[in-house]
Amino acid sequence: MNQIAVKEAPRSLKIRILRHNPHDPGSSPHLQTFELEEAESMTLFIALNEIRQTMDPSLQFDFVCRAGICGSCGMIINGRPGLACRTLTRNLPECITLAPLPAFELIGDLSVNTGKWMRGMSEHLETWVHQRDQDKADIDRLEERMEPDLAEKIYELERCIECGCCIAACGTARMREDFVGAVGLNQITRFRLDPRDERSDADFYSLVGDESGVFGCMTLLGCEDYCPKDLPLAAQIAFLRRRMAATGS
């Protein structure tokens, strides 16, 4: 670990937050600047809580796990989507601008309704294992075998935390509200890979074979470049596009 020999004077951070409370008829979107002293190992989670606790108790934001696992705290940090909880202020300039993730319904200040969007996406794309005979599995008997490599490949795609960064980073999603985005397309590839899911490519085509699905993607690659979990989104979408193009044409 780096030992800092000379202790430098802490920076004074200027955090500009795009604020708006839709439940307050008198509120309109505006930027508000808060100044606070940077602490060692300070994350935006710590900084925002300090602002709320000592400066403005009405400030709204979402954190849950504060460990980069749950995907609650996606926001726009200096123009780019990212997870606030694991963003260290020392990696940012003194002036930090925070805004809510666009493309989602605003709840207030930095809090947006990603949950509603994601649930809608899940319902629309039916993101669960489909088995004709749901109760076929006999839980008293040995589980179905699966190749270890395949299980790991599925997990690789399962790592998505539905934080919404790919949607916020996507020019297509910004223009088309019905676009399911990388998060949705990735889930389709995840279930397509899973032998427990009995759906055929034609079934998947009926879910994503249009402009709101895989053919809507314009390969702007914001998803790939801003995914906090470094999921192989571009490769997955390309793969899905090939499969769906072959299925459709």
Place this chain on the structure above:
Amino acid sequence: MPKALSAWPARIDLLQSLSGLLLVLFIWAHMFFESSILLGEDAMYQVSRMFEGEPLFGKPYPLLVSAVGITVFVLVAVHAILALRKFPSSSRQYRQLHRHMGAIRHPDTALWYAQVITGFCLFFLVPTHLYTVITQPENIGPYASSDRVWSERFWIVYALLLLTVHVHAAIGVYRLAMKWYAPSGVNATRNRARLKLAMWCILGFFIVLGTASLLTYMRIGYQHADRAGERYVPAALHTEDS
């Protein structure tokens, strides 16, 4: 109930990519033939005769060039119409997109936007060029072309065309690769960076090649300005004549 399957979204997506790919291959080939002028006026003469079918039929048929021109025009039209679907189509979409790009400053989104802009320019430039090709197919040759470039001031169109078409094509090929075969696996990032580097190299190469050719046509046109309209006679024929 799954919704009714329509094959059109898949077909249209393929067609857009395929038409783009064909156009890119065409324009790159075009560049090599056009730059034959760098090897001398004779070389360019041979190439232009070749495209008029002389080696095949014994005499030149400029209509063949018109036919190619029309084919390209159709391809361009198809490609443009399909691509237009993806352009921001309302002021709301346009605003959203600009806010997004302004904030995120994401290189690949900017690349796409460069294609939108160049595509828009090509919308006007390509028909201008193709119009002359289709209507005056016989006017392609070391002197005829150079006269058009210089004496008829077409170098302005060609310079703009050169820049826009190659930016559009090089980015297009990179994006096509990412769209259908984005690198995967442990070296995905490295391979994408290499793809991008290849894109810049190809773009640089064709800009240099095209600029050199254009300058050559301009030089010939300049030198030939007082005799503008005169057709080129290959050196071999000159020798026989004298």
Place this chain on the structure above:
Amino acid sequence: MQIIYTDVLVVGAGLAGQRAAIGAKRRGHDTIVLSLVPAKRSHSAAAQGGMQASLGNCLGASGDNEDIHFADTVRGSDWGADQEVVRMFTHTAPKGIRELAAWGVPWNRVQRGKHEITVDGKKQTVEESDAAHGLITSRNFGGTRKWRACFVSDGTGHAMLYTMSNQAIAAGIPVHERMEALALIHEGERCCGAIVRNLQSGELLAYVAKATCIATGGYGRIYRVSTNAVINEGMGAAIALETGIASLGNMEAIQFHPTAIVPAGILVTEGCRGDGGLLLDGAGHRFMPDYEPQKMELASRDVVSRRMEQHIAAGHGVQGRFGEHLWLDIRLLGKAHIERNLREVKEICHYFLGIDPVNDLIPVRPAQHYSMGGVRTDHRGQSPQLRGLFAAGESACWDIHGFNRLGGNSVAETVVAGMIVGDSMADFCDSQEGALQISTALVEEFGRRERQRLVAISSGTGGENAFELTRLMQDTMTASVGIFRHGERLREAVDTLQGLQRRAANITLRSSAPGANPELVAAYRLKRMLKLAQCTAFGALQRTESRGAHYRADYPQRNDREWLRRTLASWPDADATLPTLEYEALDIMGMELPPGWRGYGDRDYIAHPDTERRQHEIDAVLAGLGETADRYRRQQALMPFEHLLPTHLRKRNQRVGDEL
């Protein structure tokens, strides 16, 4: 006030809540789930290392079965667990994991052939059999005799929660997100739903239900340093407590996880040590074998955490910028293993510490991690005092963990309890008892009471600051009700908390923002958290022994003679500043495994007179069965439990080589 009617109301959308909801829904009952956050963001997602289930597939697990899982769990609990419930749990865990496997969890699988593993700091080569290839594999965890923690890399909870949530979506179960239950509606001793606050608009509404299930997770956030998510404030347990009727069990039983990174307090999985990682002190010395020669780094969490703090107190810690800590060394596992099976750990180290655990040591220190205590339930998950109120998962004291939970038993509990409680809620709804007669006047009355409370807080003029008081509570708990507890310090903590309770009545809000108003949320939650903190501190003060994670420096022995009892805390007088404590004896004469030494930790304890009697009885029963009786018959003879399970969960579990 809007009133929503449903058969089953589940408060909390983590693994336990959603599994219970699926169970009830499949039995044909309308089910609604309430959640503070989107379901997939629940804290279950943060479980990293694994889920215990005795599948016995891989080499390290071979020979594993329910009996060994049972014994490990009871020993881990320091005999505080309800042994019948532990039996129900260990019997159902393999079914739970197999159900999830069928539903889509990509469990890591056994790969046939030779593998290199790290054991006791050294590399070994083992060979997995063809017979096990492709079955669910497992890793080693603390306090277990077999490799039993089934895993999905180190994102086990995430993968489980996503699969569970997707199944709930498939079943069409509505999850009302950003909804907080403020109070349980009850008519005498019958629970009939909850008053709920919309955390977007601030509106109050009522949910009236035949059966209500608390599945809100733990209350770790009453501590300053905790691995818990910020939503783990124990509100489900608190509203049960505030009925004045339902009781909370063993609230003083708080687990501290050995490896939380310093200073963020974020968990790195026990899988690090399970896979062969070591704990080192300031001098780079591996100290755990000095204290625990048998299990070393893989003793139970309470023991390892205590040894770590003991070692730091002895002056062997590392003096870091954020106070003292120790090192977790997983470098010896190698890059390939870390990037495959510990990738979340690698990511956390990268983002929060700026280090790469492939090359660097990880600074760790124990931090609050789990609440063994919670809403006391019977074996089918219902509150014995408040009918119609159920609880599942960490928020419950169903009691498989007693005074210390084994790693990997928590996600296993969520799933198993969800399966069982979902079914018992359905049974309850189907029964005569489930019929609900409630007047809307009563519902309105509960709603009015909650509204008045909120208004009282909003218009308070006493000048106290909710955030400030929360911090003081958390500091008190971490400083005085931590790993090492002492009567005097506990007494001080109880006094401090009482003072904070009085001050909390004088909160003044600085913000009157319309909508949810985060400051108002902090204020009303603080009042409830203080009650939970008081149950914990006061319970710890009264328990003059050391058991599992509850360690009294002034009473260092486990005292079965006087304290083999479960603490039950209730809060009948809303204005009181202390809970009413009662104790429920654990009957040794009914135990399958009478108290003894755990196999790690301190050996001396004060035995209960019944222990010896019961042991003789067991010996006699087993001798009477003869040599030929199989393990099922022997178990059956000692402590039958299958009749307690829903009928469809009673069958035996097949393992490799078993005929069913």
